[in-house]
Amino acid sequence: MTKRAYNFNAGPAALPLEVLKQAQEEFVDFAGAGMSIMEMSHRSAIYEQVHNDAQALLRELFGIPSNYKVLFLQGGASTQFAMIPMNLLTPDKVAAFVMTGSWADKAIKEAKLFGQTAVAASSAADKFNRIPDLSDLQIPDNAAYLHVTSNETIEGTQYSAFPETGDVTLIADMSSDILSRPVDVSKFGMIYAGAQKNLGPSGVTVVIVREDLIEQSPKSIATMLRYDTHASNNSLYNTPPSFSVYLMGLMLKWVQERGGVAATEQYNRDKTKLIYDTIDQSGGFYRGFADPSSRSLMNITFRIQTEELENQFAKESEQHGFIGLKGHRSVGGLRASTYNAVTLESCKALAEFMQDFQKRNG
Known part of the structure; x- marks a missing residue:
């Protein structure tokens, strides 16, 4: 092999050489099946094992409580910007946000398409070069949730600690720092992340969501955009991004081994x-x-x-x-x-x- 590049890409990002080599070895014939995992039915026992093992290992590594579902979805974090208000923002409620930069701004813009929004804190006055002071969050009384972006990839800022929100559900976009440090998942109603920075390749989006929030999915929105659809079908309602899930499983094993x-x-x-x-x-x-x-x-x-x-x-x-x-x-x-x-x-x-x-x- 020629010398590998020093890969500092923002995403899709570097993958461990060990993971890539294992995927290479298993690419043509996975588990003795005579075919690549990319060719297998997502209903097959071999793929379901890969799928379930990845879920279980993520639960173990991240300390995910039993009353949370782990979903493997598609569409990246950008689709979650819309799915969250579609499922959780009712007409009598407000979606609150901490405004920290480019990705928080995108999430707010999507939420505005579906209901009322409010900015609970912002660092805009400092050109988003810091996480705003969270000691005096202005969360509306009728807030459906407070949304934070745990790490802003463009500005290069990251929360050192997360806000205490009381009875208000805390939701975090952790696309660019999930699994980079321990987190108390029980403080959040939902954590979501595109895989292509820390979890694996592009194509799969992880959603960790508390079961009581799943039950709020309204039946009036499209089937594929409801959390309960995916939760009740173990993220196998439609064909999942199976190769991405497989590679994510390898990445999780790599984290475990280290x-x-x-x-x-x-x-x-x-x-x-x-x-x-x-x-x-x-x-x-x-x-x-x-x-x-x-x-x-x-x-x-x-x-x-x-x-x-x-x-x-x-x-x-x-x-x-x-x-x-x-x-x-x-x-x-x-x-x-x-x-x-x-x-x-x-x-x-x-x-x-x-x-x-x-x-x-x-």
Whole structure:
């Protein structure tokens, strides 16, 4: 195999080499069936075992209580932006949001199509470079739920702790940091995540939802957009993204073999510290975008003194095998996405490249 790229893409993102190699070995003939898992019926005993094992392992790793369902859906987090208000927002209620940046904004815009919305807290005044102060959330009395985006991939901010919402249901989009650290799932009514950053490849969306919320699904909306449809059919009402589920199962086993979610968090802290320290010790040559109190372990956003230097950095980094370091087109700058499968060695290599680039251009 030729040398693998230093993959810092924001999503679809890096997958562990061990996982890819196992998938390669099993690709043509899975479990001695004489066919690929992509060719199998989703009603077959072999696929159902893969499906159920992935659910069970996610429950174990993430500490999901028994009164929650684990659903494997399609359409990404973007479809969940609409499904949540369709299922849970009634005419007499308000959907409340903490406004933290680009993805929270998309979720709010979708909810507005189905009912009333309110912003309980916002960091817009700070250009979304931090998570807003949550000590004085303005949650309406008739709130159906409070929605948070646990990690903003574009701005590079992340919650260090989640708000206490009392009787109001807390819902989190954890697309870009699920399984990167332990979370008390019981504090949430729902957690959802597209798989393509920390859980596996694109194609499957995980929804972890409390059973009492599933029961609220109105019969007046389309069958495929109701949570109760998928919960009552073990996410097999229609053909699931079977290969994506299979690869997610391999990814979950990889996390388990490396010590679970707590060990993963420490590994993430160790590797991102290399890059944040390089930024902080650069004397202003590199400037982190996110406030230090809100820095993400998944997406490191930073700027250089001039846009010309940023373009030069992006070009030279690609020549040295670094992929995906240009910032999102909506905000510019630079971004290193350091999801679970990004290695310590990749982060060390990037830190060394950044130091060398500064020496040559500072």
